[in-house]
Amino acid sequence: MTNSFNENITKLTADINHKKPQLKNVLFVIAMWLSSRLLIVVTMLFISPLFPAPNGIAATFSWDVFTAWDSVWYQQIATNGYQPSDNGALYSTAFFPLFPLIIRIFMNLGLPFAVAGTLINNFAFLAALIILYFWVNESYGKSAARWATAVLAWCPYSLYGTVVYTEGLFLLCSISALRAFDKRQYISTVFWGGLATATRVTGITLIPAFLFVSWKERRGLKAYFASLAVGSGFVFYNLYCQIKFGDALAFIHAQKGWRSSVGFDWQGWWKMLRQIVIGSTNQNGSLQDPLHPFLFTIVIVSSYFLWRFRGKFGAAKVRYGFYLLWILLWLLTRNSLPNDPFTSEPLIKILLIFGGVYLLWFSRNKIPLVAVIYGFLSYALILNTGLVASVERYAYGIVSLSFAFGLLLARYPRWGYAIMGFFAIVLATFGIRFSQELWLA
Template identity: 65%
Template sequence: MRENYKFPITMWLSSRLLIVVAMLIIAPLIPVPENGVYATFSLDILSAWDSSWYEKIATYGYDFSSDVKQIHTVAFFPLFPLLTRVLMTIGLPFKVAGTLVNNIAFLAALIVLYFWAEELYGQKAARWATAILAWCPYSLYGTVIYTEGLFLLCTIAALKSFEKKQYVWATFWGVLSTATRVPGVALIPAFLFVSWKENRGIKAYIASLTTGLGIILYSLYCQLKFGDALAFIHAQKAWRGDATGFALQGWWKMLMQITVGFTNWEFGYIKDPLHPLLFLIIITCGCLLWHFRLKLGNMKFRYGLYFLWLLLWLLTGDEIFKIILVFGGIYLLWLSRNKIPLVTVVYGFSSLALILNTGITASAERYAYGIISLSIAFGLLLERYPRWGYPIMCFFAILLGHFSVRFARDLWVA
């Protein structure tokens, strides 16, 4: 058993070491433009964007008013700041406490995932799934002061417990999931559907419904304190306005920026022909490479695709990775629907449906990373094709370092 712990711990430690080196050593050495933010050699680099709102909650509590155009802390769910506050009561500053909560939870999530996947599929698949979760570029949010680590731990443990018919534990972890982030509610339809499909009995239905206690208790708190049981939903308007449903315009804009370039999209015509020309050349080369793959051989074919993908990423930026993660994740989940537990499949599709119906595209890739179903499905795929897996992990490492530097300089990542 002790031997089996080594792999998830090694994946956690090595990937976190890359983040620390990128944020504390590399980022401060990079010159920044005028009015840019310099990275400092301190824990301050782990706190940016949403981190400041968690600090306000842990330090001063929640706030809300009827002016939903202002940003209110009630939009953020309570479990993470509550656990951080517990550590602060023993004398730890917020940045230390928040970092400890997220990192310890993320390490625990990797361990739980590893043992669950090993039990289901064997050691190789477990290692790939764990490595993907640890090295995916958005695993950065399992180290900085965000809720990703805690949310992943709670959802993985809840899904594992329900799949093994351990309904008390499924309820416990499910309640913690819905008290951590809104997407935790995707567990409820997943549990209910599996309870019906597999005719599991009354205990399964009770566990399914009581999973929502996390969000119900938070709603009750909002009613008692602010007189608005849905204050956390109303407060979200400060970020997304009145946008609801599928963000067709946002996704279309992203697709056009990938194909014709940001400048041409802004002007509404082809002002800079270089971007669409380069994009067309890369896609044409990819098609030719696929057509002549048998004549070229596996090695030349693979290295050719690696090179073209690198060029495509350098040309289009993060947008292509976001689209592949979200929409490619839907396709991957569908292909893997008969290979992974049913509760995990339904949870994955429910979570993706939530992501695609927020009315905005911001942070969609980070939320997709938090869907453990995708890591498991991708792990099974790379187990079958490990020669594709190794360069993908190298690319992940490059992006993880790149994102870490950006976050340390207070630049938007996801």
């Protein structure tokens, strides 16, 4: 009896010791989530009202500060369902049904739309961070998991994990589906993948990603079946559109309200690159700020000489020098077109898109294969929408980037701290802009 009692005590002690690090891991994720969300909330509710509103829309101390732009469409769907616009177009069908459906459930419990949408997105985002942490931690250790979580939580576009948008819910569903498939948990893969394809159109890239990995790793029929079943959310929405509107592809046809063509927008990206290098131009093609290209050249030349003679300055001075030059370049380029809402951050947009593609290629042998393929397929989709607007927000929703960047920063933590500081600055400015209903992405 004594031996049995001692065995039970030993087992209980082992269970407690096993759970302690798990609890610390969860507390770290909560700390990342809570601190970044507090920065957003304080900025939007308390700091933003102190600034003049460029378009006459001042921030207010209310839940409504978290609703703007696409939030209006989700409110319409959650309140009245999918309805034609005044001109008969089915623009609302461009927004997939899972998020407004969940909002509607909470509204039926008595919560206003803004409260329901904000709470759902924020807690879904927290759950997504927790799942990402444990996914990375399982194979790459605590340091990489912490950096990957910090990147996803503090990236400036994580603002959309707090306001009434689908980022939090989509990240939760897509990360859960990717992790489940990576762990060969096919029932969970189907469940979460189906929810992902019912949340956002980019969720369909999970299907070819899973099929390719199933073939590459010779996983068997269960993997192929799960890969196809992930499209259940997408298929059900097709059926709904066919039954209600007689057009199974209504959500694709609705895109004409935002774009006139598809494919890679060469002109848009070239225009943005010119804005970074020479600044904005007038209608006649002349420079609005002739000093811009001169200052840009100084930053680039200074960067070259700093790298060329890095051995003479020492690692710390070189690091601080590059960080200062980056801040100067960001300040210079972000004001290149102050009156153009679609290019408010051209430097960050180009870096996130094309730098993200390079990061995926650089990390292709380091992160799980399914994350690599999903990342490239998602980029292929968003780069061929015929637009440059909003593509960086969709790129942020590709969790493969946070995964890869987390592994990179785990090797260079000093750069990581500097990058997190920059992220915090930009995140605060994004909060101000969104609360004043200025376009971000």
